[in-house]
Amino acid sequence: MAAPYLHPQSSFSEVGLAPNTGAVEEPSRASPPKDTNKRGQSPTVSLTETWTSSPASTQQGSFKEKNGSRTSFGRSSTTSETTWFPEVVCLIIGFASIGAIIGVLAHYNDRTLPQWPYSITLNTIIALLTALANGTLAVPLSNGISQLKWDRFKKDRTVLTDMDLFDQASRGPLGAFNLIARAPGRMMGSFGASITILAFALGPFSQQVATYQNRMVGTDKIAKLPVAVNYTGVLPGDSSSNGYVPILPMKAAVYNGLFAESNPLNPFAVTCETGNCTWPAVDTLAVCSSCIDVTSMMSRYCPNGVPANGDVSTCGWQLPNGAMLNTSTDVFSMTSYLPSPYGLQPYTTILELYFLGTEAQSGPPLNYNPWARQCTLEYCVQTIETAVVDGTLSQNVTQTTTNSTTVNVGSTNGTLPVSITSPNGSSVFISEAAALGIQSWFSDLFMNGSASRNASATVVKDQSVIVNLTVGISSGTTYFDTDIVQTFYWDYYEYADGIGQAMTDLATAMTVAFRTFNGVDKIPGTAYGLEVHLRVRWSWIVVPVLIVLCTILFLAMVIFNANRHKVPLWKGNALAVMFCGMGLDHDSRKLFRGKQSLKERMDVAKHVRVQLDGQGNMAAI
Known part of the structure; x- marks a missing residue:
């Protein structure tokens, strides 16, 4: 197809495309043709001459001018x-x-x-x-x-x-x-x-x-957990009933368990360099506690017998084993029983305590509601899962093993240690001397006592503890025989399961003393560190x-x-x-005359339609 028709009088200057520099020089001529169609003094490139192409020249990439000379552009395509x-x-x-x-x-x-x-x-x-x-x-x-x-x-x-x-x-x-x-x-x-x-x-x-x-991953840092497989801490004591007394760390642990409001585990030190550690379940020598309600076994107790008139309101209360509240003025009592070599208690038993009271934990004042609790402290083996999370120690007792064997009345007292077989088959024990030292001290520490509202000379003694209490429903001046009686009385009325919790704290504190004694085993664990993944x-x-x-x-x-x-x-x-x-005819080119801004020319271009022909030329329609 022939090249598109270009109007003889049209030029780039007519559509506003005239360059403001010198005339464009054609590659094959010594000098460019002069443009006779100038507007003002601006040089323009004239398109008054018609360019044609032949098939041969098209194939070779060159164009033929009307005077016969050929300008070759070569193969410029990439x-x-x-x-x-x-x-x-x-x-x-x-x-x-x-x-x-x-x-x-x-x-x-x-x-x-x-x-x-x-x-x-x-x-x-x-x-x-x-x-x-x-x-x-x-x-x-x-x-x-x-x-x-x-x-x-x-x-x-x-x-x-x-x-x-x-x-x-x-x-x-x-x-x-x-x-x-x-x-x-x-x-x-x-x-x-x-x-x-x-x-x-x-x-x-x-x-x-x-x-x-963030997640926790195991590290090579140190994690050590103390575990007691035996306990032999004891000192000789001439003033004791059996010649032995506990070492001071054990006494401190007992006082901490009874009187401290803090967690009894606080003195227990584990090695955890990262602040986050875990250990496998371990078996350790420990002290266990348990409490049961024996209120149903209570009966009236009148020291001088039942009055002739049958009025027992001034009488006290008692249990079959002899634990009692002497009179109606006694509002709380504690009775202790220590195992003997000729008794029927398991030889792992440390202490039995019986608590009796006449006032309910809740309700109006002077709401009389007699109650009784039996609590036991004994040596045992605890299977414990231990972890340290953000520096805070936590323990979970998953299993408790005791030795319910009773003492043989035909045996010689004090010939064997207190031994318990752990779930893994190993044997843990507390030495005979250490057990006797604790028992001797407990006989004085947990002596029988009561709390009373009677201020008579027969009740108030030199060693009595006089406290003006406002706890639970009990209020007013109360007289306590010992500090131990006072702490259990306080715990009962202050907390829902106060006595049971106090016994648990005491057992935990003694277990900590076992596990921090010199020579205990150190179980390795896994120390975790924070890692970004x-x-x-x-x-x-x-x-x-x-x-x-x-x-x-x-x-x-x-x-x-x-x-x-x-x-x-x-x-x-x-x-x-x-x-x-752009094969625009003369009339179409006139449309762009006088349009100086791009916006004006764009508006005109919206009405000019062109199409690409088979030879790659734009033709106006």
């Missing part, structure tokens, strides 16, 4: 102008970048963060790969959209402003949005523009895939993968469409507009 190789390479790089992100995240998922040289972090790698993917995927998207404008002009007559619309769409999301809104690109143009907009989410979504969480949220990777797949599909559609319609691969080349030639 690979990017004739193939889709650069776009395919960029697409492969973008695909590989997203694949690398997935691979790196999959490798380090649920693992400790890697330590790389120069303080390079995992976020740096993800950001770098994301930027690489974003940049390389932009090439096929931009060139694909640019190529679609030539397809648009090839297939149908189109307003000139669509040329700019496609160019803007290939440069960023704002132009892409305008392309979608005006929809001149039909399906493929809108599809490519949508991917361009969606591609801006590639970076944020890639960064959201990786999250960092990677947690991958795979749902966030969907958008980056979708962008890559859509870009592949879009480029394939553009390539197929260009081959199908024989559209030149001009893509976004700005020179292509110059090369194709």
Whole structure:
């Protein structure tokens, strides 16, 4: 097909494209032709001469002028102008970048963060790969959209402003949005523009895939747990009933368990360098306590017998074993029983305490409601699970083992230690001397006593503790025989299970004394340290993968469409507009005269329709 017709009187100056420099020099001439159609003093490039091309010259890449001379431009096309190789390479790089992100995240998922040289972090790698993917995927998207404008002009007559619309769409999301809104690109143009907009989410979504969480992991730090397999702490004592007395740490532990308001485990020291440690369940020598309600076994006790009138309101209360409240003025009593070699108690028993009272824990004052508790303290083996969390020690007793064997009345007193077989088959014991020393001291410490509201001389003694109490429903001046009676009385009315808790604290304190005695075993445990690990949220990777797949599909559609319609691969080349030639007639060119601003020319271009012919030239319709 012949070159498009150019009006003899038309020039670039008529459409406002006249250069403000010297005349353009043609490659094959010594000097440019003079332009006779000047406007003012501005030099213009005249298009009054018609250029034609022959098939032979077209094939060789040269043009023939009307005077017969030939100007050869050679083969100036590059690979990017004739193939889709650069776009395919960029697409492969973008695909590989997203694949690398997935691979790196999959490798380090649920693992400790890697330590790389120069303080390079995992976020740096993800950001770098994301930027690489974003940049390389932009090439096929931009060139694909640019190529679609030539397809648009090839297939149908189109307003000139669509040329700019496609160019803007290939440069960023704002132009892409305008392309979608005006929809001149039909399906493929809108599809490519949508991917361009969606591609801006590639970076944020890639960064959201990786999250960092803290967790505890085992370290090589030291974790040691004291465990008692025996106890032999005792001192000789001439003043004791059996010649032995406990060592001072044991006495301190007992007082701490009875009187201290703090946790009786506080003196117990474990080695945990990280502040978070665990140990396997261990068996240790311990002291166990238990309490039961024996109120049903109470009966009236009248020291002088039942009055003749049958009124027992002034009488006290008693249990079958002899524990009693002497009179109605006694509101609380404690009776202790120590095992003897000729008794029927298990020889692991340390002490039995019986508590009786006449006042209820709650209700109106003077609400008489007699009650009785039996509490036992004995040696045992405890299976304990131990942990230190944020520096705070916690223990959980999962199993308790005792020895219920009673003392053989035919045996010699004090020939054997108190021995208990643990669940793992090993034997733990407390030496005979240590057991006798504790028993001797307890016989004085837990002597029988009571609390009374009677201020008579027969009740008040020199060693009595006089306290004006306001605790529970009990109030007023109360007289206590000993400090031990006072503490159990207080605990009963102050707390729901006060006596039982007091016995538990006492047992725990004695167990701590066993486990902190010299020579105890140290069980190794696991010390945990805080570690930051990677947690991958795979749902966030969907958008980056979708962008890559859509870009592949879009480029394939553009390539197929260009081959199908024989559209030149001009893509976004700005020179292509110059090369194709704007075959506007003289009347069409007049429309642009006097239009100085770009906006005015754009308004005119909306009404000028052109179409790309078979030879790659723009022809006005």
